[in-house]
Amino acid sequence: MTKSKLLIVEDDVDIRTQMKWALANEYDVHLAGDRASALAAFSSIGPAVTLLDLGLPPRPNDPEEGLAVLSAILSQDPLAKVIIVSGQGDKQNALRAVGAGAYDFLCKPVDLDELALVLRRCVYLADLEKEYREIQHGANAEVFEDMLGASPQMQAVFDFVRKVAPTSAPVLILGENGTGKEVVAQALHRRSAQGAGPFVAINCSAIPEHLLESELFGYEKGAFTGAQAQRKGHIESAAGGTLFLDEIGELPALVQVKLLRFLQEKCFQRVGGRQEIPSDARIIAATNRNLQELTTSGKFREDLYFRLAVVVVRVPPLRERGDDMVMVAKAFLHNYAVEHAKPSLTFAPDALRALGAHRWPGNVRELQNRVRRAVIMADGKRVTARDLELTDTLSALPPQTLKEARESVERELIQDALRRHNGKITSAALELGISRPTLYELMEKLGIGREG
Known part of the structure; x- marks a missing residue:
């Protein structure tokens, strides 16, 4: 299996080497120590994730050089995943970087177990977005x-x-x-x-x-x-x-x-x-x-x-096409969400459950019309079964098991917390009363993205 590419931008040679050896088994690691080499490496290798130190030469005690790298990377690829690695004293600057588009931040000295967990989640999200972009641009054989x-x-x-x-x-x-x-x-x-x-x-x-x-x-x-x-x-x-x-x-x-x-x-x-x-x-x-x-x-x-x-x-008919139904529904959702200036819309868990249970007598045309109407009617950042007018389908489903009910409650609480804090993991974890690694583990288990 091909390893995901990881770019580490760090001016401290010892830290750079330590991180490389810690991550080399899982990732194809590339290194850079300043702005010029970082941007050259990003352009040439197209990493799935970039780990970026804010303090870079010629002004290692100033965050502006690192922020300039972040800005240049996001200019090349607005969906690039950049994780800021900063000292404790740079926490405000790290938060500033997250506000400018960084995916997350970690404080030095970095806990390697936490770093591994954050990276796995970040690479997973990057792969999903890449796959979806390929579908939209016809690069996927599907x-x-x-x-x-x-x-x-x-x-x-x-x-x-x-x-x-x-x-x-x-x-x-x-x-x-x-x-x-x-x-x-x-x-x-x-x-x-x-x-x-x-x-x-x-x-x-x-x-x-x-x-x-x-x-x-x-x-x-x-x-x-x-x-x-x-x-x-x-x-x-x-x-x-x-x-x-x-x-x-x-x-x-x-x-x-x-x-x-x-x-x-x-x-x-x-x-x-x-x-x-x-x-x-x-x-x-x-x-x-x-x-x-x-x-x-x-x-x-x-x-x-x-x-x-x-x-x-x-x-x-759509009911015979297995997972195609969800794939087509998400493509319609993306297109109509952009059309109606709601680009962050996603399907709520109850919507996905109802979509899978409905028999679709009107096939793709019915699906298209339901999703289009739902995008218009949705109030928050999620399309629900009610928006799709599929609540009758949902009520006809067998009751959930205790495990499913528990996971449903956990999913709702985590998604609500992430929405309230604009996807900021640290703030959401603090509100939920759990550690950040625990929140990442729950998000992984429940299939929740940072947008909630």
């Missing part, structure tokens, strides 16, 4: 063409898109409402040879039956009452690109015949016209219904079904 998922079910969908997109074959996408069938269709389009062409989407169930034929195929002037000018249909507009037919199971019988002819011959006639018009639009269809049952009952043409279903993919 993000694919605007879709987020690590479950085997979603990875199968991603593989399908990679294989099928470069072909011109018609595609049939199956899945419940809200699973993201159109997002899959857009991914197929973008990765196709016609990705630069238009992507035209039409919902067959949203257009009145008597208008659907003219919407798809267009019409000539005078074709029917009100047809005062020639108009192109969606198949013509999608030439050189993709036509996405959502809810294809709602297609009327007459339109099914014309669509089948287009799929066979790649040409069509406008309503009221006789001219054969070619179009190379690729057809991608989607439905939440069982087309095979519709063909058996005579409501959907069997020959059209086989033309559409050259390749078929099923988009799984």
Whole structure:
């Protein structure tokens, strides 16, 4: 396993060496003794955590040089984790550094056990933030063409898109409402040879039956009452690109015949016209219904079904995607929290519990809408089950065990204390009547970040 990189900025050679040997087994340790070497090392190695002494040459008795290093590091990376290591007499300056963005401070002489605990927690948080940034910027393999998922079910969908997109074959996408069938269709389009062409989407169930034929195929002037000018249909507009037919199971019988002819011959006639018009639009269809049952009952043409279903993919419902649900929920929370100027919002424990228990009949669309509304309604720094309107789901869950109840109370008390003291560990521990190492241990056990 690759060791996390640790940068120690300390002008005292003996202290620097002592800390290196104490931490070398667990970390890839790099050393610096002044501002120039510290900033050069930070830029070149990108450490997970930096231990910074405030008293650096040429003015080792003055904190300004160390504070300048802190400022420069945070300018390079606002999320950098810097722990101040200062003498007892520099405590006010260390607090000043924490106010300027340092993660924490330790007083000299450093207790190595306490240092190890603080570092582990700090590296853990840095790794989580790095992973989340990678997800947001698409660097993680779990993000694919605007879709987020690590479950085997979603990875199968991603593989399908990679294989099928470069072909011109018609595609049939199956899945419940809200699973993201159109997002899959857009991914197929973008990765196709016609990705630069238009992507035209039409919902067959949203257009009145008597208008659907003219919407798809267009019409000539005078074709029917009100047809005062020639108009192109969606198949013509999608030439050189993709036509996405959502809810294809709602297609009327007459339109099914014309669509089948287009799929066979790649040409069509406008309503009221006789001219054969070619179009190379690729057809991608989607439905939440069982087309095979519709063909058996005579409501959907069997020959059209086989033309559409050259390749078929099923988009799984959210309840079948395991841990994807929490991952997607947190991505939505981050996006909407930034949008509404609430960037520090997190999910409360009861919210995560309710999210995991809900059956999500509306799938990703329902999750997206619930999180968006919850971000608007949340009062504090946490989104609760009440904000998500999932209190009924929570009340239906089995009662907690004594251990779970105790941990829930401990979590609430610690989170409240951290919020009141803006994440300052020392102040929160003092209020709770426990030592700082004990607080760190509890935070580790209960999965609590400094923001509470």
